[in-house]
Amino acid sequence: MLLVLSEDHKEHLSFLPKVDSAVVGEFGRIALEFLRRGTSPKIYEGAARKLSVPVETVQHGVEGLMFLMTESSKHMISEVDFLDSVLVLGFGEELNQILLQLYLQHHAQIRSILSQLPSNLPAYHNLEWRLDVQLASRPLRQQVVPMVTMRLLLVGGGAGGHSSRVLQTDPSSLLHLISTLEAALATMKSSHARRIFRNIK
Amino acid sequence: MEIRRVCCVHIENKGCVLLATCRGASSCRRVFVLPDQPELKHVDQILLKQSHTAATTFILEAVKHNADRSAISSCLEELAFSAERIEIFYSTHQKHKKELERLLASIGRCPPRINDASWRLQYHVKNDQVDKVNEPFYLISLNTENEGSEEDINFTCTVEQLQDLVGKLKDAAKSVEKASQM
Numbered sequence: 001m002l003l004v005l006s007e008d009h010k011e012h013l014s015f016l017p018k019v020d021s022a023v024v025g026e027f028g029r030i031a032l033e034f035l036r037r038g039t040s041p042k043i044y045e046g047a048a049r050k051l052s053v054p055v056e057t058v059q060h061g062v063e064g065l066m067f068l069m070t071e072s073s074k075h076m077i078s079e080v081d082f083l084d085s086v087l088v089l090g091f092g093e094e095l096n097q098i099l100l101q102l103y104l105q106h107h108a109q110i111r112s113i114l115s116q117l118p119s120n121l122p123a124y125h126n127l128e129w130r131l132d133v134q135l136a137s138r139p140l141r142q143q144v145v146p147m148v149t150m151r152l153l154l155v156g157g158g159a160g161g162h163s164s165r166v167l168q169t170d171p172s173s174l175l176h177l178i179s180t181l182e183a184a185l186a187t188m189k190s191s192h193a194r195r196i197f198r199n200i201k
Numbered sequence: 202m203e204i205r206r207v208c209c210v211h212i213e214n215k216g217c218v219l220l221a222t223c224r225g226a227s228s229c230r231r232v233f234v235l236p237d238q239p240e241l242k243h244v245d246q247i248l249l250k251q252s253h254t255a256a257t258t259f260i261l262e263a264v265k266h267n268a269d270r271s272a273i274s275s276c277l278e279e280l281a282f283s284a285e286r287i288e289i290f291y292s293t294h295q296k297h298k299k300e301l302e303r304l305l306a307s308i309g310r311c312p313p314r315i316n317d318a319s320w321r322l323q324y325h326v327k328n329d330q331v332d333k334v335n336e337p338f339y340l341i342s343l344n345t346e347n348e349g350s351e352e353d354i355n356f357t358c359t360v361e362q363l364q365d366l367v368g369k370l371k372d373a374a375k376s377v378e379k380a381s382q383m
Contacts, residue, residue: 075332117330124358129373140305142267148373154356169315171377181367184320
């Protein structure tokens with residue numbers, strides 16, 4: 001599939017052919033660093049001073065490059081499609097090749113960064129457990145109650161970072177839990193599931 | 202075991218108070234209810250209340266420490282209970298003991314208990330940030346209970362993570378089995 005670039009986007013990227021390929025390479029590196037760590041205005045100002053152009057132009061150029069890379073990685077477009085999409089911008093052959101190389105080298109990384117964005121439900125991280133026997137409590141002495149205490153570690157879910165929950169269960173509930181979750185795993189191997197996985201590509 | 206001597210001497214004469222107290226302790230968790238048999242109407246109400254409280258304390262302490270027949274008998278003998286009354290007390294105590302034990306065991310704080318788990322298998326096709334994800338994943342919901350109030354813990358996991366979780370739960374179950382055979 002081809003990328004359709006908006007007029008604003010094309011205008012922002014039109015800054016790129018006016019500078020050397022070394023500078024374009026540098027902009028590419030900055031764009032990727034920003035995708036990884038977040039933007040930093042100082043770098044824009046530094047580059048603008050060196051090239052004697054307004055800060056805004058540099059910023060648009062880098063942001064345009066970032067957007068081009070993220071859109072291409074998002075849709076996993078092939079080499080040929082990428083080149084065809086970039087052709088529309090009317091850049092020289094050399095510039096096109098630089099952009100292509102940038103895309104090919106980093107698209108896997110960009111995709112993994114993007115996939116970390118939409119996590120709105122907490123995700124499983126780890127489960128620690130131990131077996132306890134309750135012998136007594138304040139209201140009642142001389143008990144023998146086996147129980148399994150667990151710590152469920154979750155990641156994400158709006159709160160960001162790790163959250164942990166301490167939970168308990170008795171041996172019969174534990175067995176019930178195991179059989180329920182094993183049934184869940186078994187559905188992965190059912191013919192219905194396999195058919196869906198095969199056919200949605 | 203604490204026993205209020207004075208009050209128990211008065212209980213001695215009113216055996217029916219004891220029976221009512223035993224039944225009362227097991228059925229009313231937090232409400233203090235005086236026995237209201239007609240035979241007790243002529244008794245001084247304050248004394249009745251004190252006797253009732255003393256008897257309740259005695260019964261609960263006996264259950265709490267799992268007192269055996271000899272311990273209870275010797276305590277009651279010190280208070281000049283007749284053998285017949287001790288027998289009445291002990292048989293009533295035995296009848297309600299299990300229920301009282303269950304009641305006492307349920308008092309107290311503990312981490313939320315997992316009762317059940319529900320799950321959903323879904324296939325992630327795409328989202329607004331990434332296209333062509335094409336990955337199956339599970340949505341697990343653990344139904345937990347803590348002192349009457351329920352809470353659901355929801356989380357997602359991949360197939361490998363669910364296998365890891367089930368593996369760990371199975372290890373826990375195996376260790377329970379081994380411990381029970383020792």
